[in-house]
Amino acid sequence: MQITVIVATLGRRAEADDLVEDLANQTRLPDRTIFAVTTEDDAPDRDSRIDNETLICTTKGLCAQRNAGLELAIGSSDIIVFFDDDFVPHPTYLARLEAAFDKSPDVVGMTGLVVADGVCGPGLTRVQAVSAISAHAEAYPTGYPRETDVNGLYGCNMAMRTSALGEKRFDERLPLYGWLEDLDLTNQLLGEGRLIKLDRLIGAHRGVKAGRVSGIRLGYSQIANARYLLAKGTTTRSQLYGHLVKYPMVNAVRSFRPEPFVDRRGRLRGNLIGLFDLALGKSKPEKILEL
Structure with missing residues (x-):
């Protein structure tokens, strides 16, 4: 499987650099990594381990930037993974994701278990996020096996088969933060197959407040x-x-x-x-x- 990770980021250079490090430490490296930005100042440093690319977008907004990344990658990818710039994936995330897609051809999209989510509070430091992931991984060394069918995927960490995506794209009428853009797109995939929440895929969402809309x-x-x-x-x-x-x-x-x-x-x-x-x-x- 050819797996591409797309990250739309704005005003969070430090978080983007952290995510590059997390992706470079995956036990199964992404085949392609694209950071969709509107200015070079937001682009993370390139890491030779994943050779992450910078895509400069002419339109600012989560949907527009993700769509620009999609257009660049969809023709050469089997799986597209969307991470928020402040998401922290466990090192096994992509390996387990690939195994799950390979095992279940009827699954067209999946999201993981967020073991800590700073969106619901003041936000998490990176240390807090890593600690929460480590504690869960220690309790479940091979991952918690629960799999749940869902009607939509959580936008901070979601993956889709390009064969199911086809011409479907994020709706750019949802500007800037793109509120509900994840449900809008991923609900449309249900006509192609199953969407699941797989608890063996773990990570933490820091919920960084910088860069959010008013x-x-x-x-x-x-x-x-x-x-x-x-x-x-x-x-x-x-x-x-x-x-x-x-x-x-x-x-x-x-x-x-x-x-x-x-x-x-x-x-x-x-x-x-x-x-x-x-x-x-x-x-x-x-x-x-x-x-």
Whole structure:
């Protein structure tokens, strides 16, 4: 199998350099590694062990940068792996992934077990992420064998067969952070085969806050992107209705005593603008570029 790793990164040079090191330490090296950036300043140093490439993209945004990497790699790859720049994979990640795809030809996409996720808090240091991975690996030396069928893959670590991807791409109408872009694309793969969460693939998601969009923009995306994908029909209605109700409620309650690492009031303001536009029939994901 020809495995290509694609990483879209913006404003996180240190994290990108760390990921290069993690990929170079894989027991099964990637056949190709592409860092999709919008400026050379964001590009990690080249490592001769994986010969990582830098792709300069003309359009900024997670979907656009990932698509640019896809266009470069899809013709010569069997498996495309997407990692967030702040994801820390265990050294066996790619080896176990290849074995799992080889064993199950009906599986077209998979995601791993995130043993620690800094997105849910202030973020993890690299030491914390590595410690969490090491503790889990020590408890399960050959990996926890659970395999679960899912309706979508977690965007920080997800892999897809190029034969199933075909002409499917990330929707560039979901700009910047691309909220829900992972569910949008990977749900479409269900027509080609199974999607699974494989707990033998382990890593940690640091949830670094640098490089993320503003609170008001994210809050608007939480509403507008969910509404857009409901109309598009690429994800389950229950998932998206949950987004439309859940986030305004959570942001409203927590805005009274916001966490120091989350702009709750900005997110709530974005939610309210999104709901107002929704009521007027003017909701569109691209509006965050104007906010």
